[in-house]
Amino acid sequence: MSVLVVRNLSAYRGTVLAVKDLSLIVEQGEIVALLGGNGAGKSTLLHAICGLITPVSGSVAFGGEPITSMPPHQRVRQGLVLAPQGRRIFSRMTVHENLLMGAYGQPDRHLVRRRMNLILHRFPRLGERFRQLAGTLSGGEQQMLVMARALMAQPRILLLDEPSLGLAPGLTHEIYAVIRELPHDGITVLLAEQNSYLALSVAGRGYILRSGVVLREGSAEQLQHDAAIAQAYLGDHGRPG
Template identity: 50%
Template sequence: MMLEIDNLNVYYNAIHALKGISFHLEKGEIVALIGANGAGKSTTLNTISGILRPRIGSVLFEGEDLTKIPPQDIVRKGIIQVPEGRKIFSKMTVAENLDIGAYASNDRARIKSNMDMMFQRFPRLSERRNQLGGTLSGGEQQMLAIARALMAEPRLLLMDEPSMGLAPILVEQIFDIIRDINEQGTSILLVEQNAQMALSISDRGYVMETGKIVLEGPSNELLVNPVVIDAYLGGGHD
């Protein structure tokens, strides 16, 4: 098992944000974490990344507990987050953003070849490589955020709402990219409000509600689950 979350309890001061969630992710999987605003999806990702610390519970990555390891060392273990709202460095050029993505590595030649690979994969970024990140469009910024994460050669990619604020056609593109990344061997933990899209590309899914996991199962089963359809797939209204 690649990632195993056990009884995770996270607080924002007095607010109990994660109330003992447990789930796991196998190597090579795409696992979707779906749920409404405030369900605790981003909190879960930030806890795995080491930015937040749990009060109770463990995050095991290949058998090693991450909850005591500082964020920059978690990055070096191959867990990279694509943060919500993209959060690219807007005052840095596209190329510099990618360079910062590979910060954990010292192998200049490898960084260079990775960067060339990113520019091949995202031709739009190549055209704009000397442009400041803040001047890119929303879709381009999301691509840059993904490319920046890929620069670190992740083994597990944590993606926080990659579809947020993007036009439907761009959402399709981004999800194609996600599937593509997964097919090349990177495991992905995908947090999404767009449950339809997330479940359609993932192997398994968990449904979160106010800090708890209320449903889990293979994605194709969740897609036809009446509770999920009713709450997250707009069922009953169309």
Template identity: 50%
Template sequence: MAMLRVEDLHVYYGVIQALKGISFEVNQGEVVALIGSNGAGKTTTLHALTGLIPKQRGFVEFEGRQITKVPAHKIVEMGIAHVPEGRRVFSELTVYENLILGAYTRNDKSEISETLKKVYHRFPRLEERKNQRAGTLSGGEQQMLAMGRALMSKPKMIVMDEPSMGLSPIFVNEIFEIIEEVSADGTTVLLVEQNANKALSIADRAYVLETGKIVLSGDADKMLEDDSIKKAYLGE
């Protein structure tokens, strides 16, 4: 059974239809990429899954439970964490305070310090800067903070929106290595990424979105070799 199942999902912004009946699945332990051009509906898909915007039709199921109308904070409690586009860190708070906020839905308060140690182990720079205001970090460090904040909720699945946006090539490589490590530790990943080449290189499967519709799906390694995908999304 799929960990996440989306069926016939429709989303509107006023009279404009952003998602036109998309359906897809993410299995436990997978890295699944959503690729497509700007305006295709990728970010809207993640916002709909995590309860940030309403869904007009269709349903979303997580671990066999309907979450179509579940509020965002309850979805976090159920095990889905969202790393948003543009990082969205709390710039006036310290790195430490940002991370602790990531655990606000947890009931196992006594174990939060242990999770924090694991996050610091994965992101040593965050520990070095734990008392620094988040707004003073570099873009790459803020992306690490956004990912660390998501991991503080002990998620079963992380959805990530454009983690490489605005980063230098060195930071991009580092961020994608961390995504692979998170996946290897057993966390399922749904990845939206403009850098389709990079996304497909670490994904198990992928879906291609165009103007609110899924037009192609399959194994990521096969998509990397697909001439039509190369021309449309990989800059070849």
């Protein structure tokens, strides 16, 4: 079953047409990678899917229902949740309070508590720092908190934007170990990542983007050896694209 269907989507980032007539499909239970360097359109696409950017053309359907005109908060309630890049946390709130923000609007306190216990099992570092101000966490721990807060919203599909950006290898390994297990928790994943090796180590399929268009799509095994990856990162003449 197709959880997410994007058809002929075009969207601006500021004055730049950053996504151009792009289409993709994500099936239930998949981890799908969006690969490409800076300026490929990955973040703009995720923002358009979750409603933070209004596309100029095209459509987005989630769970078989059109959501192109749906406000962002309603998309979250439907189970479409973004974990943004940039470690966007509430720095003057504790880890506990940040996690509760992810469950905002959920009236069942017992459900919230069970969800939090599950997430802290996945991220034991956050449990160790439960009462600590989020702004005092390391960069990797803040990235864990961004992802954990998104999981508190009980997503059906989680949009992950550059979860490994700027992280030490050990913390990256911890985060990707969690990502790999998300489909076992019933969570589908659309993963935007510059590190193609990392992304394809957990994804079943992927799309290679450059300048807002899809250069190639295929299985992870196919894309691992595809020259389009080099083109997406280096450009046609070996220069940064």
